[in-house]
Amino acid sequence: MAKQGNIGVTSENIFPIIKKFLYSDHEIFLRELVSNAVDATQKLKTLASVGEFKGELGDLTVHVSFDSDTIKISDRGIGMTAEEIDKYINQIAFSGAEEFVEKYKNDAAAIIGHFGLGFYSSFMVSKKVEIVTKSYKEGAVPMKWSCDGTPEYTLEETEKEDRGTDIILYIDDENKDFLNKDKISSLLTKYCRYLPVPIAFGKKQEWKDGKYVDTDEDNIINDIQPAWVRKPTDMTDEDYKKFYQELYPMSNEPLFWIHLNVDYPFHLTGILYFPRIKSNIDLHRNKIQLYSNQVFVTDSVEGIVPEFLTLLHGVLDSPDIPLNVSRSYLQS
Known part of the structure; x- marks a missing residue:
């Protein structure tokens, strides 16, 4: 059964504030969301290093993709439970990264940013945002969070086999120029080219039969050891x-x-x-x-x-x- 509620903000006008004043440039939404995905991945690596996660890390590449309406950022990091979504997403002012660093300050070498406000930069360019997530914790139930840029949200159980988080942005009419391969590629190169976790955008291409075609190999856009x-x-x-x-x-x-x-x-x-x-x-x-x-x-x-x-x-x-x-x- 889906849960509905209001995001814990001090003002109902938080979304216009985010869209116009919180950031000077709308393009940094991609930096914030990819950084969050890297953050979640680094957290999982830290938990594995201290023995709190005993599963297989596997491929930790963060994937960025798009179609005619959406941009998606996917990671295989720690994911979130319903309670953690309430804590870290629905309470905007709370910083999950700060709490995590305090707990693991001797092991967490590179926790990036503050998840709450960074995530909400997505509404600068989106008419709706969805989170599909599954926690790394044993027996975790996959959850889907959805919000259309008002203080109201829905939270319900969903299907997701693998741990981690998908952020899906439904880009609004004023920002359709972001739904462009060259535009996304240039932003990833500008903001994410030295992030410490591999970032994949599309596939590597090769010249075949007079044109470039995709191969099966991920196109990694960053150098994790600058x-x-x-x-x-x-x-x-x-x-x-x-x-x-x-x-x-x-x-x-x-x-x-x-x-x-x-x-x-x-x-x-x-x-x-x-x-x-x-x-x-x-x-x-x-x-x-x-x-x-x-x-x-x-x-x-x-x-x-x-x-x-x-x-x-x-x-x-x-x-x-x-x-x-x-x-x-x-x-x-």
Whole structure:
């Protein structure tokens, strides 16, 4: 029997606020939802490492797909029970990630974001959102949650063989441009190209009979071990130069670089390159890309990083950078 209820929000106008004001750019809904899928996957790996999950992890690839009306993000992470949906989805202000990190703070190396508000970014582009989920817990009952952008939702038992979560977005008429292979691909490349769990979008293609056709192999769009998370002792000069060209195609080789791993006063990793400048014409400021646990946040770093660093190029990554806030917050 389906359960109906109202989402626990302090204002019935939460959805217009989400659509217009919570995020400055609607495109980041994909970043938030893929990050959540990675988060759920990392949680399962953590539970397995401490002996609380004894099943087979199997293939942990996160899949992104679309058709003429919907975008779907699927993972094989921890999934949710009906009680957890109530706690983490229906109570918007609650952060499941914070609670999890506190419990497993010695083992959870890369828990991304805050699930509640990040998930609700989906309503910026959707007229309806569905969650089909099955918890990793033994005997878990698969559940389906549905909401059409009002405080009302339905929650009912459903069919789902495998653990994990599918998020299905029914894209609204104003945002149909997101239902496009090139658009989705460019957003995944922008925001998710260095996430620590494989992200698949479509299949790899090969040239056959005068056209490109899909193969059976998943098209993995990300590098789960980017240069800045590797140990400097495992990196060669060529590795550093290759990563620089990856970040800045067609650029001259850098003069030299610094590989950062700082723990105090906050955790910070990254690689900063000193560019080769032949004239003032070549002087490019604000070429640093900012990440949070391998999730792209922004490349507009003026006012975020110290002025003397703005002549450098490269990547800075810190888990202390919140994903679901504006640049004005980062600057405060």
